[in-house]
């Protein structure tokens with residue numbers, strides 16, 4: 001479509017003319033003896049480019065001084081994003097703007113998303129995410145972009161960024177519609193931060209090239225454990241990629257990795273199990289075809305992980321490692337017989353409360369008794385996650401702030417283990433329940449004295465905002481959350497509000513993990529359960545203990561949303 005903008009004489013005299021194209025303001029500039037047209041809104045934050053300076057084929061925006069090529073609209077300052085250029089024709093002394101059918105917007109936005117992530121430009125990332133969602137792109141496709149970037153560009157392997165990204169992907173079904181884009185941006189911003197200035201990862205090829213291997217599957221599995229045991233990360237990785245390339249079933253691959261992740265006690269403070277679980281959750285979400293790219297990212301760190309039996313806490317004053325070894329054997333034997341499951345409705349919960357005891361032998365005995373009575377691996381894992389979550393719900397504010405991390409690690413590792421036990425059949429992984437239970441035992445001092453359970457709150461969720469906005473609202477937040485559920489409130493509403501709080505802050509890695517684990521564990525119990533209510537109340541306490549922050553990342557997301565709506569940020573509200 002051709003639109004007359006004005007006369008050539010006017011253009012030469014004024015240096016620019018303004019026009020409209022499909023609801024957009026367009027500016028036609030005169031420079032170097034010819035006409036050029038660009039979208040008049042600066043792609044950075046919307047300042048009118050016609051108020052900028054034109055010189056030697058460039059227009060410089062007068063707000064943050066980004067420069068744009070008049071011929072293409074592309075920026076010389078990547079923080080600002082590329083603009084759009086339009087063809088101009090001069091015909092018999094008149095200037096015409098030519099508006100052709102739009103570019104491939106989705107393709108363009110995908111490219112910009114990728115560039116935003118690579119260059120750490122959160123505003124570009126946020127604008128791209130909003131644009132892609134508005135174009136109908138499935139959020140899972142956006143997660144995939146982050147996952148592909150994060151796995152290929154971090155030689156250290158799976159880290160906090162990918163963990164946050166997958167945690168946010170898991171939370172999406174629980175969020176208010178307006179929080180979907182912020183959740184994706186938070187996850188992607190973490191991936192970007194985690195990969196910038198890191199060397200890329202180069203994958204190893206499978207044994208025998210691509211799938212012709214004479215090694216029996218059982219031997220591959222035993223090799224993998226042996227190489228992790230001897231901290232031979234590269235050897236273990238080559239075995240793993242061979243398992244994947246030869247089409248071994250996901251359950252078999254998972255069982256191999258989980259066995260290795262529980263051959264030693266509470267590896268890397270729980271991070272090994274956390275990262276392994278998240279890698280499998282990513283594959284559950286995006287498809288097993290990514291296994292060869294995703295799973296190797298956790299191998300090196302599994303091999304290098306600290307082993308808790310090397311630490312003094314696990315040796316003195318009680319030799320917890322000896323207790324672990326005795327209990328593991330009993331527990332594996334009992335679970336291997338395939339018990340029918342505890343059918344007493346309060347049985348799993350009762351076990352969880354018993355795991356909070358202050359005698360490690362009694363804690364181990366409680367697990368074995370439950371297994372002897374037929375508890376499944378899933379039930380043992382759920383009881384452990386409840387116990388670990390109650391350490392947060394009962395965390396006393398007299399403790400130091402940093403101690404929240406201690407109970408957080410126990411909880412998120414227990415949740416990761418529970419998700420693995422629920423998803424995969426792995427006889428060895430049940431040993432992780434023993435490790436987790438004794439980690440919960442070791443953290444008992446953080447419940448001395450135990451904070452009172454959050455009973456008798458007002459239950460008005462509107463009051464939670466006050467707990468996020470000022471310090472000191474820990475117990476109050478727990479009481480409000482618990483009171484709301486006790487009064488028959490909709491748990492989805494509470495979860496959406498907890499997630500909204502998370503996304504409204506400059507949240508740290510542990511916060512995302514805690515909120516997501518609490519939602520996963522809430523879902524593991526029957527609708528309306530007291531256990532679920534206590535876990536969510538604990539999460540409200542955790543959030544209130546850490547808020548408020550400067551809230552910079554949410555501000556970037558808000559700016560991006562206003563720009564997408566076409567608002568003028570440069571004018572006072």
Ligand code: FES
Pocket residue numbers: 042043044045046047061062063064065066080
């Ligand atoms: S550089 Fe143009 S609005 Fe920031």
